[in-house]
Amino acid sequence: MLERYKPLEIEKYWQDQWLENQPWKVSEDGNKPKYYLLEMFPYPSGRIHMGHVRNYSIGDVVARFKRLQGYNVLHPMGWDAFGMPAENAAIQHGTHPAVWTKENIANMRTQLKRMGLSYDWSRELATCDPDYYRWEQLIFLKMFEKGLAYKKSAAVNWCPECETVLANEQVEEECCWRCENKVEQKELDQWFFRITSYAEELLEWTGKLPGWPESVLTMQRNWIGKSTGAEIEFSVEGKDQSVRVFTTRPDTLFGATFMSLAPEHPLAETLTVSERREEVAAFIKKVQNVDQIQRSSDEYEKEGVFTGSYCVNPVNGAKMPVFLANFVLMGYGTGAVMAVPTHDQRDFEFARKYDLPMQVVIQPEGETLDPATMTEAWEGPGTMVNSGDFDGLDNDAGKEKVSAALEAQGAGQSSVNYRIRDWLVSRQRYWGTPIPIIYCKDCGAVPVPEQDLPVKLPIDIEFTGEGGSPLAKLESFVNTPCPQCGQPARRETDTFDTFIESSWYFLRYASPHCETSPVDQAAVDYWLPADQYIGGVEHAVMHLLYARFWTKILRDLGMISLDEPFENLLTQGMVCMETRSCPEHGWLYPEEVEDGRCSRCQAEAVSGRNEKMSKSKKNVIDPDGLIKRYGADTARLFTLFAAPPEKDLEWNDQGVEGCYRFLNRIWRLVYDNLATIDDVSEVDTGTLSSAAKDLRRLVHRTIKKVTEDIDGSFHFNTAIAAVMELVNSISAAPDKEAAPEVLREAIESVVRLMAPFVPHICEELWQELGYEDSLDECGWPVWDEDALLADTLLIVVQVNGKVRGKVTVAADADKDTVEAAALADTNVMRFIADKTVRKVIVVPGRLVNIVVG
RNA sequence: GCCCGGGUGGCGGAAUUGGUAGACGCAAGGGACUUAAAAUCCCUCGGGAGUAAUCCUGUACGAGUUCGAUUCUCGUCCCGGGUACCA
Numbered sequence: 001m002l003e004r005y006k007p008l009e010i011e012k013y014w015q016d017q018w019l020e021n022q023p024w025k026v027s028e029d030g031n032k033p034k035y036y037l038l039e040m041f042p043y044p045s046g047r048i049h050m051g052h053v054r055n056y057s058i059g060d061v062v063a064r065f066k067r068l069q070g071y072n073v074l075h076p077m078g079w080d081a082f083g084m085p086a087e088n089a090a091i092q093h094g095t096h097p098a099v100w101t102k103e104n105i106a107n108m109r110t111q112l113k114r115m116g117l118s119y120d121w122s123r124e125l126a127t128c129d130p131d132y133y134r135w136e137q138l139i140f141l142k143m144f145e146k147g148l149a150y151k152k153s154a155a156v157n158w159c160p161e162c163e164t165v166l167a168n169e170q171v172e173e174e175c176c177w178r179c180e181n182k183v184e185q186k187e188l189d190q191w192f193f194r195i196t197s198y199a200e201e202l203l204e205w206t207g208k209l210p211g212w213p214e215s216v217l218t219m220q221r222n223w224i225g226k227s228t229g230a231e232i233e234f235s236v237e238g239k240d241q242s243v244r245v246f247t248t249r250p251d252t253l254f255g256a257t258f259m260s261l262a263p264e265h266p267l268a269e270t271l272t273v274s275e276r277r278e279e280v281a282a283f284i285k286k287v288q289n290v291d292q293i294q295r296s297s298d299e300y301e302k303e304g305v306f307t308g309s310y311c312v313n314p315v316n317g318a319k320m321p322v323f324l325a326n327f328v329l330m331g332y333g334t335g336a337v338m339a340v341p342t343h344d345q346r347d348f349e350f351a352r353k354y355d356l357p358m359q360v361v362i363q364p365e366g367e368t369l370d371p372a373t374m375t376e377a378w379e380g381p382g383t384m385v386n387s388g389d390f391d392g393l394d395n396d397a398g399k400e401k402v403s404a405a406l407e408a409q410g411a412g413q414s415s416v417n418y419r420i421r422d423w424l425v426s427r428q429r430y431w432g433t434p435i436p437i438i439y440c441k442d443c444g445a446v447p448v449p450e451q452d453l454p455v456k457l458p459i460d461i462e463f464t465g466e467g468g469s470p471l472a473k474l475e476s477f478v479n480t481p482c483p484q485c486g487q488p489a490r491r492e493t494d495t496f497d498t499f500i501e502s503s504w505y506f507l508r509y510a511s512p513h514c515e516t517s518p519v520d521q522a523a524v525d526y527w528l529p530a531d532q533y534i535g536g537v538e539h540a541v542m543h544l545l546y547a548r549f550w551t552k553i554l555r556d557l558g559m560i561s562l563d564e565p566f567e568n569l570l571t572q573g574m575v576c577m578e579t580r581s582c583p584e585h586g587w588l589y590p591e592e593v594e595d596g597r598c599s600r601c602q603a604e605a606v607s608g609r610n611e612k613m614s615k616s617k618k619n620v621i622d623p624d625g626l627i628k629r630y631g632a633d634t635a636r637l638f639t640l641f642a643a644p645p646e647k648d649l650e651w652n653d654q655g656v657e658g659c660y661r662f663l664n665r666i667w668r669l670v671y672d673n674l675a676t677i678d679d680v681s682e683v684d685t686g687t688l689s690s691a692a693k694d695l696r697r698l699v700h701r702t703i704k705k706v707t708e709d710i711d712g713s714f715h716f717n718t719a720i721a722a723v724m725e726l727v728n729s730i731s732a733a734p735d736k737e738a739a740p741e742v743l744r745e746a747i748e749s750v751v752r753l754m755a756p757f758v759p760h761i762c763e764e765l766w767q768e769l770g771y772e773d774s775l776d777e778c779g780w781p782v783w784d785e786d787a788l789l790a791d792t793l794l795i796v797v798q799v800n801g802k803v804r805g806k807v808t809v810a811a812d813a814d815k816d817t818v819e820a821a822a823l824a825d826t827n828v829m830r831f832i833a834d835k836t837v838r839k840v841i842v843v844p845g846r847l848v849n850i851v852v853g
Numbered sequence: 854g855c856c857c858g859g860g861u862g863g864c865g866g867a868a869u870u871g872g873u874a875g876a877c878g879c880a881a882g883g884g885a886c887u888u889a890a891a892a893u894c895c896c897u898c899g900g901g902a903g904u905a906a907u908c909c910u911g912u913a914c915g916a917g918u919u920c921g922a923u924u925c926u927c928g929u930c931c932c933g934g935g936u937a938c939c940a
Contacts, residue, residue: 043940083931083940156938167938217934222856331937391926420937427938497938538934573858574934611933640866641878648858648933655865658878664892718867721877728877796873801921803873827907841920847872851920 001674001768007631011760015116023776026074027701028526035071036527037063038506040535041078044104046210048111050344050575050651051611053623057636058572058645059534060117062099064756065710068780076509077119079105081128082432082498084167097431099460101128116627125280125510127501133433134454135518136500141436141447142557148194154424158186162466165428177251178465185288191435195549199224199418202548208535212569216540225419230403232338232412234259242759243267243311246333247416251398254387255361256338260304260325263287265335267701271322271510273308280305280324287326302327302350314411325350333417345826347606348377361386362395425497430461430470432495440482440489449483469493502543503550506530506565529567530756535717570714573648577619579608587618610650621651633758634660640716640757665727669747676737677744692739699746700787702726704752713853723753750779796847797822799831815842
């Protein structure tokens with residue numbers, strides 16, 4: 001055995017072994033329980049970053065741990081390969097997105113292998129591969145057939161200078177990121193998925209996912225945003241038209257004094273009288289330039305414009321002026337609200353500004369509201385007043401009563417509304433899955449016949465970042481005969497949102513090479529649901545909701561029988577770091593800062609916020625340097641030890657050295673004791689000295705702690721700390737050579753317990769300890785309950801809640817004995833001597849609190 | 854704005870179900886070994902008082918519940934994530 005730990009040599013040896021033997025290649029096996037461990041697959045941005053190292057180190061611990069526990073573990077890896085950065089690289093550097101992506105995948109695959117992650121690489125997939133996206137196109141066609149995919153008009157960010165659609169991220173302070181021109185909103189015909197049809201089921205199942213963090217479930221519930229209320233129809237005075245509103249407060253209907261419509265509302269134009277047309281048009285234009293987040297914010301100045309038309313309140317015949325208002329969003333409800341200024345704060349502000357009438361219809365208990373003196377709306381509960389037959393009712397009961405009355409009258413009914421909107425999946429970009437639709441001027445939108453799939457993304461294409469969608473300019477792609485009538489037609493040139501690929505890749509892993517359908521049902525039945533999904537908390541809503549949605553879609557298409565894809569979810573925190581910038585050169589990489597100055601111009605580097613490591617802000621650490629210097633085991637250990645997984649990890653590279661030192665300590669522990677423990681008998685628990693018993697107790701307590709820290713809570717940092725303590729104690733253990741069999745058990749336990757975290761060094765040491773089989777073969781250590789028990793316990797003694805002493809008692813001492821020992825402690829006696837003992841609280845095995853006064 | 858998290862020494866973090874605040878590691882200081890350096894080992898390490906025993910104080914801030922609060926409740930401040938075309 002070598003005296004020194006040489007990580008790079010060891011890691012190369014074991015990685016070569018793993019490459020050759022593929023020990024983690026799995027198939028369906030009825031003899032073992034299955035365990036599907038899934039980590040969110042990466043976008044191939046170029047190089048792995050610390051977030052990946054963290055995510056995949058966490059996952060690998062669990063995968064290796066479960067394997068050691070005897071599970072048949074599926075642990076796959078792939079690439080979320082479509083997306084905007086590839087196209088940006090093409091525009092900026094002239095590299096084709098396909099080439100750029102392929103190179104990145106090759107690089108990152110090498111990097112992941114260098115980390116010693118236990119993947120079944122035979123299942124690797126890349127979403128930009130036609131063998132993958134062809135199935136997505138098929139699923140889309142089936143959805144189209146069932147009406148779950150449909151087209152409608154929706155707004156996009158449009159840069160008039162570049163003549164291109166911009167993603168939200170490409171809009172900086174309302175301007176295009178490339179040419180800095182003002183961005184406009186433009187209406188386009190786009191494809192949608194009817195996720196709203198699944199809103200109720202998606203919501204209901206949030207109550208049936210006990211393995212998910214409550215915070216994620218709450219976020220999803222709020223995102224779906226179910227609210228119950230009523231839809232009410234208001235006829236327009238003097239016209240054969242009506243405005244439908246959704247309200248959660250039908251109980252306030254008698255207080256509705258005007259109407260507010262979204263500026264985009266289809267009736268906005270027809271309801272505008274000719275003399276107000278100019279003013280209204282100017283207002284609509286102004287609102288269109290403001291984004292929705294700003295529009296719905298509380299601080300945003302509420303503004304509106306009168307259309308000149310009036311509605312009639314169906315319950316009291318009141319004449320209600322119709323306004324367009326900037327805070328009403330077309331995307332929510334019906335895009336129109338009945339305004340009740342007395343009981344809705346936004347309506348209140350609006351009414352005060354435009355001097356509109358107010359009528360109190362809910363009186364809170366013990367108060368009398370008067371519109372003349374009110375300074376804000378009363379949104380709380382109360383008794384209904386000024387509401388005809390409903391006067392005197394509790395407003396909560398009134399909600400249903402009013403809805404019922406409206407229904408009888410034919411002017412409305414109770415209704416449920418969701419905040420969630422249908423999923424817009426069209427993207428006016430190149431690097432994505434082509435949408436398999438052909439437009440014929442006679443037949444309309446015609447699906448590409450199944451046998452013609454996949455519609456392959458053409459490769460011979462130019463990138464300028466200007467002039468609209470690149471695919472639309474490629475005549476050879478666009479022009480194609482109509483599959484129905486044969487006359488010349490045009491292909492859809494939009495591509496799919498890349499969130500679609502990540503909504504079903506975890507199903508494809510079960511049968512990644514299936515050539516007859518998206519998934520092999522038997523394989524999905526065996527492997528799914530994923531027992532554990534691990535990924536960044538930033539995906540709490542969108543990705544995780546879309547993945548749940550598509551699982552249900554595939555179920556309803558009869559392709560799988562699965563309601564939910566992920567049994568347990570671990571959302572890891574982000575890896576954050578301070579950003580730094582130079583006034584001259586913009587964002588700076590850490591290696592571009594020397595002594596707080598920009599390495600290029602020597603200007604002082606400005607420290608920015610601490611935020612998620614991201615390439616665009618250059619606050620990233622390249623894990624490669626770490627691995628080259630210390631090895632993969634140290635890199636893994638450090639990310640696992642630095643913080644518990646669900647917490648954000650603030651990067652600081654000082655702790656790395658300590659982890660490397662710890663691995664050296666383990667190495668030396670084996671090296672120094674190898675001769676002593678070379679040939680020993682079994683532990684005989686009957687004849688152990690008290691020192692040997694103490695060591696053995698700590699060994700078994702550590703096994704228990706590490707097992708529970710990994711299995712229950714993923715608290716790897718405390719698991720590792722426990723092994724560190726064990727190593728310290730073994731080194732310091734008195735007279736350990738006297739019981740070499742206990743020493744051997746202790747040292748072997750250290751190696752076995754660390755194996756999921758730092759596999760290379762542990763395999764190597766396991767071999768040095770004389771084992772020929774891999775650690776994988778010997779299973780996870782089991783603790784001996786009898787070895788855990790101690791003879792004595794340390795009990796803390798408090799007086800009035802403050803620690804005043806500690807006493808040691810026999811482990812089986814009864815309450816009275818413990819109490820007596822506590823009262824007899826000399827320091828404790830000082831504090832109770834001249835006082836009356838009022839109460840003594842004894843917490844068995846822990847503490848005694850003496851209350852005096 | 855809205856929704857979801859978080860805030861503990863110089864730093865990362867630990868603390869079972871409300872029961873010794875600061876485990877483990879880093880950094881720092883002191884010492885041993887060495888011609889020297891590296892490596893390793895030993896000691897100190899929240900703040901304050903004290904020779905010491907020990908005492909006071911301390912978990913973002915302000916209240917509350919409790920024999921006892923980092924933990925539970927209410928309010929405030931600050932930081933991070935998401936906000937539907939970044940992935």
